[in-house]
Amino acid sequence: MLTRRSIRLVALVVTCLSAAVVAQGAMTAPRTGTAADVPEAPPRAGITVATESARYGTLMAWHPNGSRLYYADEHTKYFDVDPVAGTAATVEYTATDTIHTEGPTCRDPPCARNLVERTNLTTGETEVIRARYDHTETAAEWHDHTRINDTHIAIADMVADQVLLVDTATGLTEWRWDAQNAYPLESGGGYPGDWTHLNDVETLPDGRIMVSLRNQDQVVFIDPDSGVQSNWTLGRDDDHAVLHEQHNPDYIPAERGGPAVVVADSENSRVVEYQRENGGWNRTWAWADGRLQWPRDADRLPNGNTLVTDTHGGRLLEIAPNGSVVWSVGLDHPYDAERLGTGEGSAGGPSARRADLASRGSPAASPDSSAKSDRDTVVAVVKLLRQVVPSRWLNALYYVAPVWMGVAEAVATVAGAATLLAWAVLELRWRSLPVGLRLPVYRSSTGRDRDGAEPAADGDGVDHET
Numbered sequence: 001m002l003t004r005r006s007i008r009l010v011a012l013v014v015t016c017l018s019a020a021v022v023a024q025g026a027m028t029a030p031r032t033g034t035a036a037d038v039p040e041a042p043p044r045a046g047i048t049v050a051t052e053s054a055r056y057g058t059l060m061a062w063h064p065n066g067s068r069l070y071y072a073d074e075h076t077k078y079f080d081v082d083p084v085a086g087t088a089a090t091v092e093y094t095a096t097d098t099i100h101t102e103g104p105t106c107r108d109p110p111c112a113r114n115l116v117e118r119t120n121l122t123t124g125e126t127e128v129i130r131a132r133y134d135h136t137e138t139a140a141e142w143h144d145h146t147r148i149n150d151t152h153i154a155i156a157d158m159v160a161d162q163v164l165l166v167d168t169a170t171g172l173t174e175w176r177w178d179a180q181n182a183y184p185l186e187s188g189g190g191y192p193g194d195w196t197h198l199n200d201v202e203t204l205p206d207g208r209i210m211v212s213l214r215n216q217d218q219v220v221f222i223d224p225d226s227g228v229q230s231n232w233t234l235g236r237d238d239d240h241a242v243l244h245e246q247h248n249p250d251y252i253p254a255e256r257g258g259p260a261v262v263v264a265d266s267e268n269s270r271v272v273e274y275q276r277e278n279g280g281w282n283r284t285w286a287w288a289d290g291r292l293q294w295p296r297d298a299d300r301l302p303n304g305n306t307l308v309t310d311t312h313g314g315r316l317l318e319i320a321p322n323g324s325v326v327w328s329v330g331l332d333h334p335y336d337a338e339r340l341g342t343g344e345g346s347a348g349g350p351s352a353r354r355a356d357l358a359s360r361g362s363p364a365a366s367p368d369s370s371a372k373s374d375r376d377t378v379v380a381v382v383k384l385l386r387q388v389v390p391s392r393w394l395n396a397l398y399y400v401a402p403v404w405m406g407v408a409e410a411v412a413t414v415a416g417a418a419t420l421l422a423w424a425v426l427e428l429r430w431r432s433l434p435v436g437l438r439l440p441v442y443r444s445s446t447g448r449d450r451d452g453a454e455p456a457a458d459g460d461g462v463d464h465e466t
Helices: 004-028 376-388 391-400 407-432
Strands: 048-052 058-062 068-072 077-083 090-099 111-120 126-134 142-147 152-157 162-167 173-178 198-203 209-213 218-223 247-252 260-265 270-277 280-287 295-300 306-310 315-319 325-330 334-339
Touching (some): 058 090, 077 334, 209 247, 260 306, 270 295, 295 334, 315 334
Parallel strands (some): 077 142
Antiparallel strands (some): 048 058, 198 209
């Protein structure tokens, strides 16, 4: 029989264990708020570059031996980063500065300053390529740009739901694609807020432009002369079995086994690849493990490995063709990554079919050996949460949670809070209510229970010690 003492003991143990998991996470979680916090990476051929947005805005790079090469946090958020052709250690990236103070550049805060910037990672020399102030901060960033030639870049302009072709020498916009010309305002997110969340743009070898409309769950192909090629569109609004609010698709051309697109399928917590066959798209590869949560970049490397940013899993990882994790470094909130010398995005990598990649679809499959030791114990709970809680809600909670809050810490926090609440309710009941309920018995008007027996002296439904 349960006693008050045993209930209190169980509640105390659960609370203490939850607090221990949370405390361990707070002390050991990766942090990138300063250069000194950035962990060394395992050795890997080539310079690795990563960006972070939201919690910390950082641009980081590691030498091939794993030591830190570069660190910057001048901007509020950093997004897509690309190598500059013909250089060994120069990159271009998009970034955003949030303006919270009223002034000449922002009369109604918060506002945003978006920019494309170029940095030499060895010398630290930085040059602003393009910048613009926007009147709002909500869904107002430039998440991506792509360089077309020495004087022209294409920009994914989220605030206006447009793709811009800009001459950086003259400052003129020479071509523009407006999502309103192809999509109804009833699709995607709410207009005029975060409608399309246009988060990626890529120019293809044949001159077409590929863009990611996150809130429409679609990767779209645009002919600069005729507009959207609807028969090439990958995904459909709210068809989450194909894509669910994806990030950073990369195109693999026919000469490397395509046409194919490798995508960070963010809200589905997986990375996937689709092959173009018979006028449609067939999924040929998918990967997930028990830790992967809200990935936002997946690049196919020339050796067939896939470089992935696991935003809410707190890591940058490299997946081998057999599905194993062969390289990983813990980061707080990674967004995009590049391995210099391998081409922009997946430009140097083969398709999943050509590289014979092994899919890993189970959330419990292929655990990352660098994960925290307690993560394997919460895989089942996380899987249940993913089934019960809408992915957007779950990732929104991760997004606003403390920087050290991982999967295990989130589960422990919920368990500890629920236990404390239940314990407090019981204590109030024990102390305040002279009569309680003891189901399935109820108190009748004669003072006897359903079987005619006298009711227990203490009505709280729990036997007590004498």
